[in-house]
Amino acid sequence: GRALTIGLIPADGIGREVIPAARRVLEALPSGLLAARPRFVDLDAGFEYFQRHGVALPEETLAALKGDCDGALFGAVSSPSHKVAGYSSPIVGLRKRLDLYANVRPVISGAAATASGARRAIDMLIIRENTECLYIKDEELHDGPDGRYAVAKRRISERASRRVGEMAFAMALQRDGMRRLAPEAERTWKARPKVTIVHKSNVLSVTDGLWRETVRGVHAASAQYRDAVDVEEQLVDSMVYRMFREPEAFDVVVAPNMYGDIISDGAAALVGSLGLVPSANVGDAFVVGEPVHGSAPDIAGRNIANPIAAIRSAAMLLERLGCEPAALAIYRAVDRVLADGRVATPDIGGRSTTTEVADAVCSQL
Ligand code: NAD
Numbered sequence: 001g002r003a004l005t006i007g008l009i010p011a012d013g014i015g016r017e018v019i020p021a022a023r024r025v026l027e028a029l030p031s032g033l034l035a036a037r038p039r040f041v042d043l044d045a046g047f048e049y050f051q052r053h054g055v056a057l058p059e060e061t062l063a064a065l066k067g068d069c070d071g072a073l074f075g076a077v078s079s080p081s082h083k084v085a086g087y088s089s090p091i092v093g094l095r096k097r098l099d100l101y102a103n104v105r106p107v108i109s110g111a112a113a114t115a116s117g118a119r120r121a122i123d124m125l126i127i128r129e130n131t132e133c134l135y136i137k138d139e140e141l142h143d144g145p146d147g148r149y150a151v152a153k154r155r156i157s158e159r160a161s162r163r164v165g166e167m168a169f170a171m172a173l174q175r176d177g178m179r180r181l182a183p184e185a186e187r188t189w190k191a192r193p194k195v196t197i198v199h200k201s202n203v204l205s206v207t208d209g210l211w212r213e214t215v216r217g218v219h220a221a222s223a224q225y226r227d228a229v230d231v232e233e234q235l236v237d238s239m240v241y242r243m244f245r246e247p248e249a250f251d252v253v254v255a256p257n258m259y260g261d262i263i264s265d266g267a268a269a270l271v272g273s274l275g276l277v278p279s280a281n282v283g284d285a286f287v288v289g290e291p292v293h294g295s296a297p298d299i300a301g302r303n304i305a306n307p308i309a310a311i312r313s314a315a316m317l318l319e320r321l322g323c324e325p326a327a328l329a330i331y332r333a334v335d336r337v338l339a340d341g342r343v344a345t346p347d348i349g350g351r352s353t354t355t356e357v358a359d360a361v362c363s364q365l
């Protein structure tokens, strides 16, 4: 078989520590799980790259992804909190330019959650719309009679809502099959697949109204979904409340871009650490694995970042590229390292380094 070609974009901060760790795990996959050893292409992007070269997402990176790669892994970018002339986030750009319209974020409690205090069996799949909402970044600053004011536009389209809605219901069905493949320990079995639609259409009746109506329409239009998948709605604020009170009640959660971002960081706290939660940016033509966390400047450069989110993101990438056995081997190796608990980074109560955790996962493969 043909070797997979995987683009690696570590970008900034701990991205440069966790992406090499994920690469080591991919390289350690026993032969037989993949048709051939994967090839890697090192690619530039990020805020530091912008500071040196004046561009955060070089065209060469995009061309290499489109021309040479089957998929990619992105680390994290240190986007500043103030406006910097000429800068815009490379990951937001990648999602748009490659039409990666959904960000799929499984949040699953396992052995590590026990170590950090959370004991509930959480098994959520958060699907975040990935191309619009406030991320169109259409903002204006005005001078008014009472001082300056700023306005941000928020775009919700039927097309984007429909395609993430489709993905949410399809994945709710698929997850039953995936649960059957996963290690039994500590996985909850939901009686029937369920999709929770998150919105705030009591306030934003036009934008979130269109979102809610469109996603509901996907369910209503399909006999298969109506028969096999339950649908419910939650206003985003009560979603956060319920998620902290009874996270085990949720299965697939589908949300507009900004709500999905916020909810998934909250969900990460419930399972112990942002350093555990992976994601895949998914489109019809390409996929980019990416840990949910950012560049973590507070711990960058010390080799103590948890690489598990990035390692699991590599597994999600393989899964989306049709290499399920290799993906499953990585998920299981990670679960064994977490269950054993002896090798763990400080965020989940251990004293090991990034490198030691990656080595431990490799040795469990
Ligand atoms: P963050 O996710 O980087 O960090 C939040 C907290 O979680 C920090 O205390 C950090 O140390 C901890 N943490 C995150 N990942 C960890 C890991 N793998 N192991 C151990 N601990 C981990 O969020 P932030 O601090 O708000 O943002 C820092 C920078 O990252 C900002 O510039 C922001 O713009 C950027 N960011 C980028 C992305 C992305 O690239 N997709 C996402 C979020 C934030």
Ligand code: MN
Pocket: 261, 262, 265, 292
């Ligand atoms: Mn985020």
